[in-house]
Amino acid sequence: MATVLDFQRPRSVLRSADGIAYGAVTPDRAVDRVAYSDLLVRFIAVAPLLASALIAVVQLTNLTGSPARTLIVVALGSCLVVPNLHHLWALGHAERPRAGRWTLAFMFVAYPAGLTLGFSWTLMGVQLLVSAVIVLPRPWSVAVGFGVGIGMLVVSQLFDQTANPLWLIVVVLNRAGACLVLAWFSAALRQLLAAREDLATQAVLRERIRIDAELAATVGTALGSIAVSGAAITRLADSESKLAAKQLRTLVDGSRQTLAETRRLVRAYQRGSLGAELDTAVALLGAAGIRVRLVLPGGDLTAAADETFAASLRAVVDRLLHDGSVRSCRLTVVRSVGDQRLVLQAEASDEVTPA
Structure with a gap:
């Protein structure tokens, strides 16, 4: 059974996917989302x-x-x-x-x-x-x-x-x-377009601050601990070599865990979940003044989005942001065997375009 969500305003939090998504991460690209030429x-x-x-x-x-x-x-x-x-x-x-x-x-x-x-x-x-x-x-x-x-x-x-x-x-x-x-x-x-630009820029800045805080709380803290442990091991190297060797092994294990956590974070930023991809798309379209009706399939939406599906979604969003004639649209996600397929329908016309 499908779930229908009707969005009239963009959500307050943007989850970026694949680094620079939809041209939204750089403030000077905000003008590209204006629906007026x-x-x-x-x-x-x-x-x-x-x-x-x-x-x-x-x-x-x-x-x-x-x-x-x-x-x-x-x-x-x-x-x-x-x-x-x-x-x-x-x-x-x-x-x-x-x-x-x-x-x-x-x-x-x-x-x-x-x-x-x-x-x-x-x-x-x-x-x-x-x-x-x-x-x-x-x-x-x-x-x-x-x-x-x-x-x-x-x-x-x-x-x-x-x-x-x-x-x-x-x-x-x-x-x-x-x-x-x-x-x-x-x-x-002109005031409306300027406000829309500011809204998009603020959303980008909030997302950057969130990412920076997450990296500081995880990778930054771990690197600081590694630096402190390394300095302590250096002082013990001459006087207590066995204790220094034990702490060094502990430090190496901790460094490996930090590296694994860093890789996990990087993969999470590069490849978002299906829900995060759709959340970002709806927020960007809403910031551009396009009313979005999202139809979702039943089941879990926390799994990572397929790269083909994510690329199709970004292409559809990019096309909508550059099309000044669309004021509302419907995004329908159809779940087939092993993949996702995106179907876009603009309410201004009867055309249904599979991505």
Whole structure:
């Protein structure tokens, strides 16, 4: 009878198998487990800039006219658009914009200067509103953003008393939201990826500390005892040769036992049990954001995993970690005569791939 385990979170302890398993033992390999490609992450960071630039270009085209007027529109528009893009870029990368308050103050000077261009310039306040929300801390960002919105309503009524204030509010919220939501999503995604990297690195460090403590408690203690016994035998070699010879034989036996224990530990690190192999695989997939459903056969899982089975499991895990389309999977272990066979099924498709 099979046992079904449903994992939603990675386990707190990773048991490494075969030394460097699944690329998880070196912290600089943690990025390989990210389910998002670098190209997608970069595009998401650039998306709010494209949205803001497109909104500004569409709005500024309504103000162009003679060459001199077009030059003025481009100059004043750049005074708003360039700092705004700088602020959005910083927010999209989860950073504080450099010289943010100085550039925001520059925008507050440039925006009133362009009001002489006409009613269409009023909606360029969207860039000013977005930058104020990004640069200023709360509650100042809320207060200043609200003030900018009220100012845009007042100015629009001065230019055209027939303008619908409700329409202006909807347009401002729509355009500001298009820029801010994309930038906030990019920042949240980068923070998620950074947290996932830290989680994987901490798991590796915990495993290294565990191994170091185990070696210090076994091999280190035994080697220290051998060193102390050797020094004592050296002092007895001239005065009491028979006692020294007896202690030397005891020391040799102890050294052999230490060597055997060291070999056992090395074999244990090189070849983990079936349960440890599956435990490590589930933990790594969980750290990468992949929900794992593990179906196990009945019987003992403490026996050492077959090398072919372990290699197949690592290959499957490595393929899943590099596949950004898989969000959940099912690992089924089928016990046949004398060996184990791994079957992988991704819930996103109906494909079942024997490893």
